[in-house]
Amino acid sequence: MCKIKPRNFSSSESVERVMDQVEKYIMTRLYKSVFCPETTDDENKDLATQNRIRALHWVTIQMLCVSMDEEIPEVSDNVVKAITDVIEMDSKRVPRDKLACITRCSKHIFSAIKITKNEPASADDFLPALIYIVLKANPPRLQSNIQYITRFCNPSRLMTGEDGYYFTNLCCAVAFIEKLDAQSLNLSPEEFERYMSGQASPRHPSCDGSWPKTSPEHGSTTTNPVLAQLHQNLELLSSLSSRQEKLMECAQSLQSDLLSWQDSVQQEVQDILEKYPLEIRPPIASAIDADNVENNRLPPPLTPQVFSG
Structure with a gap:
C-alpha cells in the first residue's frame, strides 16, 4: 500500500509563505475598510506631512549632505526609479507589497550612492539620501501607508530582515522632515524663515561666485x-x-x-482772463448789406447776348 507523505509545514519558511498568502487574501478584501479609517486621524496627518514637504521644496541636496551626483546618468536613473517606487507604494493593497516598494526604493538609493562614491554606501550615507528622495517624491498618503504597514504587516517581517530595516529608516526620514529646522540644515534661523516664507531662495556659490562643480573622484556632489x-x-x-x-x-x-x-x-x-477781460462786440455790417444803400444805384445785371454765325 502506497503511503502519501504529508508536506512539512513545520519549517519557518513554509509557515512564512502560508502567513503571506493569508495576509494577502484578508487584506485585499478588507483594504477599503481598514486603510485610513475614519476612526483615526491618519488623513489629517497625511495632509500635514504633504504640506510640510511642499513647504520644504527649497531644500537642496547639498544641505542634506547627500552623496549622490545626479549629473551621472546612472545615478539620475536610480533616483527616478527610487522616487517611482516610493510613490507606487500607495497603489498596493497588501502590507508586504508596500514594504517591497520601500525595499526597491532603498536599493536604488544604495546603487546611486555606490556609483557616485565608487564604493559601497554606508548607513550614514543612506538616511540623508532617503530623506532627499521623500522630499522630491512627496508620496501620497505617506502617513496612512506607514500606519497601515505598522498595524497589519506580519510583525516578524518588520522586526527582522532588510524589509524591516528599510521601513524603520523611512519612519526616521519622515520624523526628521517633521522636525527639520535651521540647525538641521546648518542655516541661521533668519535664513530658514526666509526660505520657508518664499522671500529668498538658497544658493551655494563658490569663492569665485560660480556654482560648485562635481568631482566624482573626490566624492563631492554636483548642483x-x-x-x-x-x-x-x-x-x-x-x-x-x-x-x-x-x-x-x-x-x-x-x-x-x-x-x-x-x-x-x-x-x-x-x-x-480776470486781468484782461474779453469784450464781445456785435459784428459790423458791410455797406452793401446796410439798409440805407440805394438799390437803384446798383449796376444792372448782365444779360446774355446771342451771336449769329
Whole structure:
C-alpha cells in the first residue's frame, strides 16, 4: 500500500509563505475598510506631512549632505526609479507589497550612492539620501501607508530582515522632515524663515561666485542644473519685479506732474482772463448789406447776348 507523505509545514519558511498568502487574501478584501479609517486621524496627518514637504521644496541636496551626483546618468536613473517606487507604494493593497516598494526604493538609493562614491554606501550615507528622495517624491498618503504597514504587516517581517530595516529608516526620514529646522540644515534661523516664507531662495556659490562643480573622484556632489536654472529664473524675476516697481513709481510721478501742470495752466488762464477781460462786440455790417444803400444805384445785371454765325 502506497503511503502519501504529508508536506512539512513545520519549517519557518513554509509557515512564512502560508502567513503571506493569508495576509494577502484578508487584506485585499478588507483594504477599503481598514486603510485610513475614519476612526483615526491618519488623513489629517497625511495632509500635514504633504504640506510640510511642499513647504520644504527649497531644500537642496547639498544641505542634506547627500552623496549622490545626479549629473551621472546612472545615478539620475536610480533616483527616478527610487522616487517611482516610493510613490507606487500607495497603489498596493497588501502590507508586504508596500514594504517591497520601500525595499526597491532603498536599493536604488544604495546603487546611486555606490556609483557616485565608487564604493559601497554606508548607513550614514543612506538616511540623508532617503530623506532627499521623500522630499522630491512627496508620496501620497505617506502617513496612512506607514500606519497601515505598522498595524497589519506580519510583525516578524518588520522586526527582522532588510524589509524591516528599510521601513524603520523611512519612519526616521519622515520624523526628521517633521522636525527639520535651521540647525538641521546648518542655516541661521533668519535664513530658514526666509526660505520657508518664499522671500529668498538658497544658493551655494563658490569663492569665485560660480556654482560648485562635481568631482566624482573626490566624492563631492554636483548642483542640479534644474536647480541652477531655477535660481537663475528667480533672480531674473526679482530683477524684473524691481524694474517694474521703479517704472510704476516713475509713471505715478509723471501723472502727478501732469495734473499739477494742468492745474497751473488753468490758474494762469484764469488770472489772465480776470486781468484782461474779453469784450464781445456785435459784428459790423458791410455797406452793401446796410439798409440805407440805394438799390437803384446798383449796376444792372448782365444779360446774355446771342451771336449769329
